[in-house]
Every structure is written in structure tokens, then in C-alpha cells.
Amino acid sequence: MAHVRVLAGTRKGAFVLTSDEKREKWSVSGPYFGGWEIYHLKGSPVNPDRIYASQNTGWFGQLVQRSDDGGLSWQPVGNDFTYAGGDPGTHLWYDGTPRPWEFKRIWHVEPSLTEAETVYAGGEDAALYKSVDGGVTWTELTGLRTHRTGPSWQPGAGGLCLHTIILQEPRIYVAISAAGTLRSDDGGETWRVINLGLQSGEIPDSDAEAGHCVHHVEAHPSRPDTLFMQKHWDVMRSDDAGENWYEISGNLPTDFGFPIAVHPHEPETLYVVPITSDSLHYPPDGRLRVWRSRSGGNEWEELSAGLPERDCYVNVYRDAMTVDRFESAGIYFGTTGGQVYASADSGGTWAPIVRDLPAVLSVEAQVLP
Amino acid sequence: MTEIRVVLPAHLRNLAGVHGEVLVSVPGTGLTQRAVLDALEAAYPVLGGTIRDRRTGKRRAFVRFYACEQDLSNEPPDAPLPALVADAVAERREPFLVVGAMAGG
Numbered sequence: 236m237a238h239v240r241v242l243a244g245t246r247k248g249a250f251v252l253t254s255d256e257k258r259e260k261w262s263v264s265g266p267y268f269g270g271w272e273i274y275h276l277k278g279s280p281v282n283p284d285r286i287y288a289s290q291n292t293g294w295f296g297q298l299v300q301r302s303d304d305g306g307l308s309w310q311p312v313g314n315d316f317t318y319a320g321g322d323p324g325t326h327l328w329y330d331g332t333p334r335p336w337e338f339k340r341i342w343h344v345e346p347s348l349t350e351a352e353t354v355y356a357g358g359e360d361a362a363l364y365k366s367v368d369g370g371v372t373w374t375e376l377t378g379l380r381t382h383r384t385g386p387s388w389q390p391g392a393g394g395l396c397l398h399t400i401i402l403q404e405p406r407i408y409v410a411i412s413a414a415g416t417l418r419s420d421d422g423g424e425t426w427r428v429i430n431l432g433l434q435s436g437e438i439p440d441s442d443a444e445a446g447h448c449v450h451h452v453e454a455h456p457s458r459p460d461t462l463f464m465q466k467h468w469d470v471m472r473s474d475d476a477g478e479n480w481y482e483i484s485g486n487l488p489t490d491f492g493f494p495i496a497v498h499p500h501e502p503e504t505l506y507v508v509p510i511t512s513d514s515l516h517y518p519p520d521g522r523l524r525v526w527r528s529r530s531g532g533n534e535w536e537e538l539s540a541g542l543p544e545r546d547c548y549v550n551v552y553r554d555a556m557t558v559d560r561f562e563s564a565g566i567y568f569g570t571t572g573g574q575v576y577a578s579a580d581s582g583g584t585w586a587p588i589v590r591d592l593p594a595v596l597s598v599e600a601q602v603l604p
Numbered sequence: 605m606t607e608i609r610v611v612l613p614a615h616l617r618n619l620a621g622v623h624g625e626v627l628v629s630v631p632g633t634g635l636t637q638r639a640v641l642d643a644l645e646a647a648y649p650v651l652g653g654t655i656r657d658r659r660t661g662k663r664r665a666f667v668r669f670y671a672c673e674q675d676l677s678n679e680p681p682d683a684p685l686p687a688l689v690a691d692a693v694a695e696r697r698e699p700f701l702v703v704g705a706m707a708g709g
Contacts, residue, residue: 270615271615293665293666293707294613294664294666294667294704294705294707295616295619295654295655295664295667295704296653296654296657297653298619298653298654311619314652314653314654314658315652317658317659318659338659
């Protein structure tokens with residue numbers, strides 16, 4: 236019988252949550268790497284028992300762990316995330332002065348869709364790394380960081396982080412806070428900024444080529460040129476591989492937020508979690524809600540069944556929402572309060588899998604035979 | 605070659621797969637911070653980058669080095685350890701401690 240494995244990265248370790256297709260009863264294992272920040276875990280589409288985890292602390296820096304048995308056991312692999320080419324140059328610091336690029340952590344790991352040993356990693360300060368040996372060695376794809384706009388990139392509040400990687404090999408999309416979205420059509424060698432249509436009132440030139448605080452981007456596999464974006468403010472859409480963006484916030488109560496997800500079988504069905512504002516990182520009125528659009532944006536419906544009705548002041552981070560691929564699609568999200576919520580009916584009803592984990596940084600789901 | 609005792613913080617013991625103190629063989633006769641850490645990383649490659657920045661070789665900000673109740677963290681990496689410390693560590697009467705600083709939560 237098919238089952239689902241949900242990988243949750245938290246501020247103090249990783250957890251593996253498993254259930255059958257009903258998704259009513261769950262087993263929880265972990266913490267793995269207790270005490271370490273696990274920004275992201277993700278399994279390989281080619282070999283689902285191959286899972287990568289980004290492990291970090293302020294004390295001992297960055298590690299990458301790899302499991303080849305579905306998370307039962309782990310081994311540290313490579314952690315040499317050097318910027319290629321000697322002197323890495325500078326980007327802009329918060330105060331507008333040049334600052335040398337300095338590696339801090341890996342925000343996101345993205346295994347290849349086709350090659351079992353190939354995996355990409357998005358770093359802070361923003362860089363894209365690639366490994367073709369299962370994470371043992373990493374090479375920076377320098378064309379991204381050395382893009383002509385790179386020296387003008389400034390960190391968002393969370394740092395100058397490359398947090399989104401969408402693989403359509405050889406096409407790759409990435410998103411960086413606060414540079415924006417970039418696309419490569421040649422496997423990461425060369426890049427173009429794709430921010431036309433984004434408007435950001437927080438920067439001097441609101442429609443600047445680069446400098447937008449993109450929070451997350453998703454694409455449905457069947458519509459590779461259609462992208463959905465949760466920006467700092469604004470929910471956006473592109474139908475031409477990012478060449479042009481337009482707003483689809485519609486009737487959302489607030490269009491600030493972090494994650495965005497696309498239904499696995501309905502490419503025009505989207506999910507967001509509206510957050511009050513850039514300074515109030517919790518849901519409006521203390522009521523945790525997912526909002527769903529079944530029309531590709533603009534028309535949104537509030538999903539509330541099973542979610543907190545009052546006194547809820549958590550946030551949902553950018554990598555902490557995902558979907559599974561069961562016929563009755565599962566939607567999942569984790570909160571800074573340590574809850575992981577699941578819906579087994581495309582968002583109609585929700586229930587917590589766990590309530591008291593450390594703050595959840597990321598959630599990914601795998602359906603296994 | 606000098607064999608010394610090294611104490612690692614819990615997270616790095618887990619990472620290296622060791623319990624308690626480890627014995628590390630330091631090439632040569634003069635003990636320096638760099639020689640100790642080079643030998644430690646050679647014996648346990650998984651510790652590379654966790655104690656010192658890979659690019660600069662500098663101590664990570666929230667790591668400290670102690671021995672004989674002395675803070676050696678800010679000593680030049682190639683300076684010989686103070687004589688009394690070096691003797692005690694070389695004779696394995698005292699360990700070289702790698703410590704996670706009091707920071708964070």
C-alpha cells in the first residue's frame with residue numbers, strides 16, 4: 236500500500252512523519268541532528284530513499300547529510316561551499332556599502348529530476364552550487380553570482396539567500412532575497428534576470444531590474460512556463476517563463492506571505508498563507524488560514540476547517556508548504572509554533588500531524604509505493 | 605610525533621562518531637594551535653569546516669580553544685603553545701579543549 240513520508244526541517248533538528256494513503260494516523264521519528272538548524276530536506280525524484288539535509292549551526296557552520304535508506308541512517312557528505320574564482324567581489328550590505336561575499340549556510344537543496352547523483356544547493360550569500368557525486372563535492376555555478384547585477388544585490392531581513400530552485404533541466408529558475416528571480420536556459424552557465432512586472436515599494440526604483448524581495452516561486456510540472464510567486468508583498472504570476480509578471484492577489488485579505496504551493500493535479504489551483512504584514516509576521520486577527528485559488532489566482536477562497544480560529548500568532552516560512560501526489564491530494568504546512576498541518580482533501584479539511592516541534596523551517600512530502 | 609588528548613563538544617563528537625576524549629597524533633615536536641587542528645582534521649575529516657572557516661582558516665566565531673584553564677582562542681595559530689601548556693598537553697596530563705562558546709540557544 237502506498238504511503239507518504241513528510242520531511243520536516245526545524246530550528247533544532249529534522250523529523251520524518253509517515254502515514255498511509257488515508258493520512259489520518261501518523262508516526263513521527265526524530266529528532267535527527269538534534270540541536271542543529273535543518274533549513275531543508277528533500278528526497279531525490281530518481282531515488283526517493285536518497286534524501287539530502289542541510290544542517291547548520293552558528294557554532295560549527297554548514298554540513299550536508301545524506302541518507303540512502305529513506306532517513307533511517309545518515310552520513311555527512313561534503314561541506315566545502317567555496318566561492319569559485321578566488322576573490323568573490325562584493326554585494327551591497329544593508330547600509331548600501333559594498334561587502335565581500337561570505338558563505339553562511341545552505342537554504343535549499345534540490346535533487347535532479349533525472350540524475351540520481353546530481354543535486355543543487357542554494358546558499359547565503361546568494362550562490363548556486365551543484366554536485367554530481369551525491370553531495371560529496373560541490374562546485375559553484377558562478378554565472379549566477381557574477382551576473383552584472385550581482386554587485387547591487389542586498390540582503391533581505393533573513394540574509395542574501397538563494398532559497399528557491401526550480402529544475403526543468405537544462406532550464407533552472409532560482410529566486411533570491413532580495414535580488415529577485417533569475418533563469419538559466421543552459422544548465423546554470425548563464426543567467427538572465429526575470430523581474431519585469433514586479434513592483435516593490437520598499438526599494439528606490441519600484442520596478443528596478445533587480446532588488447525585489449521574492450519569497451518563493453513554484454511551477455507545476457505540466458506547465459513549465461507558468462510560474463507563481465509569493466513576493467514580499469503581492470502574489471504574482473508569469474505565463475512566459477518569467478519574462479513578464481502580473482499580479483493575482485485579487486481578494487486575498489493581505490498579499491504578504493512566504494510560501495506558495497500548486498496543486499499536484501490541477502495546475503491552476505494555488506495555495507498561500509496570508510500574513511498580516513512585513514512587520515507583523517502572523518495571520519490576520521490571530522486566525523490561521525490557507526487561501527486557495529482554483530482559477531490560477533485573483534479569485535481566492537478561505538480554507539479554515541480544522542485550523543486555529545483564534546489566538547494564533549505563528550508564521551509559515553517559505554519552504555514550509557508542500558503537496559503530495561496522491562489522487563486525493565495532500566497539502567502540508569509547518570509553522571513557527573512547531574505544528575505541521577495536513578489536509579488529505581486538497582485543503583478542504585485540516586488536522587495537525589504534530590503540534591509541538593521546534594519552529595518548522597521546511598516541509599517536503601514523498602509518496603512511496 | 606606527539607600524541608595528545610583532545611576534547612570535542614558534544615555536537616562534534618556525534619559528527620565524528622566518537623565518545624569522550626580522542627587521541628590525536630600531532631606531527632613534529634612543537635605544538636601550535638594550527639598543528640593540533642590540522643592533525644585533528646586529518647584524523648577526522650568530517651570536522652573540516654566546523655572549527656575553522658575553510659576559506660580563511662580562521663577559527664569560527666563561536667568556537668574556543670582552552671587548555672590548562674587558559675583561553676588560547678586568540679593566540680596566533682602558528683605560535684607555539686605557552687611552555688607550561690605545551691608540556692602538560694604533550695605529556696597528556698591535560699587535554700586540548702575545543703569548546704562551543706556561550707552563545708545562541
